[in-house]
Amino acid sequence: MLELRNVTAGYGAFTALWDVSLSVRAGEAVAVVGPNGAGKTTLLRVVSGLVPPRSGELELEGTRLTGRQAHEIVARGIAHVPEGRRIFPALTVADNLKMGAFLPAARRRFAESLARVYDLFPVLAERWGQRAGSLSGGEQQMLAIGRALMSRPKLILLDEPSMGLAPVLVLRLFDLIQRVREEGYTILVVEQNVRQVLKIVDRAYLLEVGRIKMEGRATELSEEDFVRKAYVGL
């Protein structure tokens, strides 16, 4: 479904990704793990169009995405749940979800999408009229994911969903991501929490200083080896 071929990208004089190739098949959940500063966030920002690649190719279902801007890429079916959640703090929960359905195609199916999101995250239905900034960290993460689902995406990009959450919540969150998966969405997730994320994905890539160092099925990969590499970088 998603294909990255030899993508190089960065900011100014700094290169964050070197020659990265990666693929995600329809219905699959794929993780990208690696230490801090490995380029994981940049990788997702390239896919969603926030960072233009310097070279390389980007394809979704055979359609070239290279050079497209972020708002055009959403319309092709990629929803990005950014690092730090980036919900709209001064808008209500309901308005945040409404913004998720900003695209005309998503607007037409607003009621249906909303029912699905509320079913998946009942706490959002309880708090619909509250300012999003007043939610707890876990609730904000659910809102960020719910907002992404409102655009009726084919592929969801999750950037460090467990960041800043208490350990108990991290487990609950991964359960929820698992449920989102079962709804039939394709997922590309970036995580520091390697042990947890390997339990919910089919395949994983190890990214280190901007390069893919390892790749394989989650069940086959030696977890210890992967964890050691991801954290220590050895």
Added chain:
Amino acid sequence: MIDPIFLAEAAINGILLGGILALLALGLNLIFGVIEVVWIVYVDLVMLCMYAMYFLYQVQGWPFWAAGVVSLGLGALLGIAVHLLVISPILMSPPINQLLATGGLLFFIQSFATFLWTTDHRSLRFSLPSFEVGGIFLPATRLIPFGISVLAMLALYLFLTRTYMGTAIRAVAQDRDAMSLMGASPQRVYVVTSAVGGMMAGLAGALLVFQYSVHPFFGGQFGPLTFMICVLGGLGNMVGAFVASFVMSEIISIAGVIWSTEMGYVIAFLVFIVMMFLRPGGILARRE
């Protein structure tokens, strides 16, 4: 001692003036809150719309409402033009450059207006009644603009809270990148914001001609005051700007009756300076 009836009249006039000031302040503040650019030229766009009112209504004899609609449309077009021609090319430049660019535009518009229409003050003639309620005179030339301002602000409120585009405008003000991840082109949101802000300028122009004559330097009369209200309310804070408009108009109006109109402005600016020391983030800034 001043007759309390004069004070009551001044207080009511303050509210009526506040309505128009709020319209100006909300338009300017909306643009600042979303695009983070201060349009120093804002009230000069109002001035151009006032000339449109003058020529269409007074010279051409159009009905007032038709001239008003044209003024509204002209305001929207001017707003879009300012954004596309001046702001958009330097959107990533330091804020001071953007400020200077709109400042340059201000001098261009003032000079060009002087060249075209000379410095003559031109006013529109209305024959509208005054109402007397318990010894207080309420001229229709103040009541009508106030009423329309309130309706316009209500419409703006509904637009910003009930529609997708209006909500997107507020969302972009909070997080531009996140909103582009929702599929909204930032440029499109900016153009709509500039058009709405310009439309408010057009409406203010159509309403100010009830009480004020138009001349090329009209901007100097209301520009600094509008800008001050926005800062007093907290730049980008719509509710703050709304409240600050009435605070300032009451000070100007009441002090104007007690001393003189000039003194009213002196006190208003003094209050502004003191407030900047006490609450630099604006009167409604949250203390966190």
